[in-house]
Amino acid sequence: MKEKFDIAVIGSGAAGIAAAACAARTGAKTLLLDKNPGAGGTGGFSGLTTLCGLYDDAGNFLNTGFPEEFGEAVSESSPIKNGRLWVLPYRPEKFRAVAEKFFTDCQSLKTVWNASLENIVVENKKIISLNDFDVGAVIDCSGASEVAQKTGIATLATDEATQASAVVFQLRNVKREIRSTADAAQVLMPLARAGFPPLHFHTNLEPDSITAKFSGPPETVPKLIELLRTNVRGFENCSAVQKEFSVSRRSGKMTVGEYVLTGPDVLGAKKFPDAVARCAWPMEQWSADGKTKVRFLPPGEFYEIPARCLRAAEIKNLFMAGKTISADADAVASARVMGCCLATGEAAAKLAVKSLK
Ligand SMILES: Cc1cc2nc3c(=O)[nH]c(=O)nc-3n(C[C@H](O)[C@H](O)[C@H](O)COP(=O)(O)OP(=O)(O)OC[C@H]3O[C@@H](n4cnc5c(N)ncnc54)[C@H](O)[C@@H]3O)c2cc1C
Numbered sequence: 001m002k003e004k005f006d007i008a009v010i011g012s013g014a015a016g017i018a019a020a021a022c023a024a025r026t027g028a029k030t031l032l033l034d035k036n037p038g039a040g041g042t043g044g045f046s047g048l049t050t051l052c053g054l055y056d057d058a059g060n061f062l063n064t065g066f067p068e069e070f071g072e073a074v075s076e077s078s079p080i081k082n083g084r085l086w087v088l089p090y091r092p093e094k095f096r097a098v099a100e101k102f103f104t105d106c107q108s109l110k111t112v113w114n115a116s117l118e119n120i121v122v123e124n125k126k127i128i129s130l131n132d133f134d135v136g137a138v139i140d141c142s143g144a145s146e147v148a149q150k151t152g153i154a155t156l157a158t159d160e161a162t163q164a165s166a167v168v169f170q171l172r173n174v175k176r177e178i179r180s181t182a183d184a185a186q187v188l189m190p191l192a193r194a195g196f197p198p199l200h201f202h203t204n205l206e207p208d209s210i211t212a213k214f215s216g217p218p219e220t221v222p223k224l225i226e227l228l229r230t231n232v233r234g235f236e237n238c239s240a241v242q243k244e245f246s247v248s249r250r251s252g253k254m255t256v257g258e259y260v261l262t263g264p265d266v267l268g269a270k271k272f273p274d275a276v277a278r279c280a281w282p283m284e285q286w287s288a289d290g291k292t293k294v295r296f297l298p299p300g301e302f303y304e305i306p307a308r309c310l311r312a313a314e315i316k317n318l319f320m321a322g323k324t325i326s327a328d329a330d331a332v333a334s335a336r337v338m339g340c341c342l343a344t345g346e347a348a349a350k351l352a353v354k355s356l357k
Helices: 014-025 041-045 066-074 092-104 146-151 181-193 218-231 263-267 329-335 338-355
Strands: 004-010 030-033 050-052 080-082 085-089 109-112 120-123 126-130 133-140 155-157 166-172 199-202 210-214 253-255 275-279 283-286 292-295 303-306 318-320
Touching (some): 004 338, 014 030, 014 066, 014 133, 014 338, 050 338, 066 092, 066 338, 133 338, 146 253, 146 318, 166 218, 181 218, 253 318, 263 283, 263 329, 275 338, 283 329, 303 338, 318 338, 329 338
Parallel strands (some): 004 030, 004 133, 030 109, 133 318
Antiparallel strands (some): 050 085, 080 085, 199 210, 283 292
């Protein structure tokens, strides 16, 4: 006989961690499936070291509940302010360990690693089984609407033109502070002369270390580091923490839900009667030449995400969280930050559990 689960969560990035933990904490028998060998997704495995989207302009948690709990658990320092925006620096290994700890505390959760989403059976517009498990409801946290793609229902997409992929890597032994755009410009000058797209620098909790986001090809990173070593004061002895450099994808697919969140909703700080999550992060577009376009909400404002963006339009028991929520390319350019993914993960779990009753 097939094993039966109340809730199946696909993907264990920020959204899936929240969805799986919050569903299992209600006592619902929960299955978490990921093709990776453990929990973390982009936040745990890509080299990122800043959790964005947790706070409002005043530095207070925008979403209490699981995002606050996860933020507190992962935190090893106070949040820091970049211009108007507060971010939480973190260590990727702690991000993964905190997720594992939440999971081991959930007795009704079963995790299945190294397992891709396979056969899905849909009957009467309901998913009844996947990967040979019977399921009551499904939460797609795959970052790419894998469930929608496998079942053939409608999706929207972001593309590389505005959500370019990037290599994220950490440099240690950096004896130079980069606090402002002017500081960064000085460091980047020799790279620009050699034809490299600009690097973006982010905070790293390790001493004398910095995290870099680079939109050029991964095989050129060693040459770029050599240029920094030979041309930039303070970088003479720097070296990369990673041995190999891989590309992380910003672009993805969103499942069409009962409402599609739009760019004007985000910039207009729209509120909804069925709101389940808040976000104040700006819309960030990244092009392949490393240039960014950032559009902010009005000062002090946030927008809301309605429950309808987390419920699939065409399948009754399919819910979405994180990068797969029902949003257009502009809206997801804001809502994809991890603080917001944690919030939609928790909200999707509540909606999915409620739908079982
Ligand atoms: C280069 C780059 C820089 C970024 N910088 C920041 C930043 O500084 N701060 C910030 O907050 N956000 C940042 N983001 C955005 C943020 O990291 C992601 O949008 C967010 O982590 C997405 O979370 P998620 O849970 O929706 O999906 P993901 O974290 O992508 O997790 C999806 C999970 O689903 C699994 N999966 C996918 N397909 C399948 C399948 N078929 N079967 C089984 N499992 C599957 C994957 O293995 C993965 O574990 C950045 C993103 C990129 C790419």
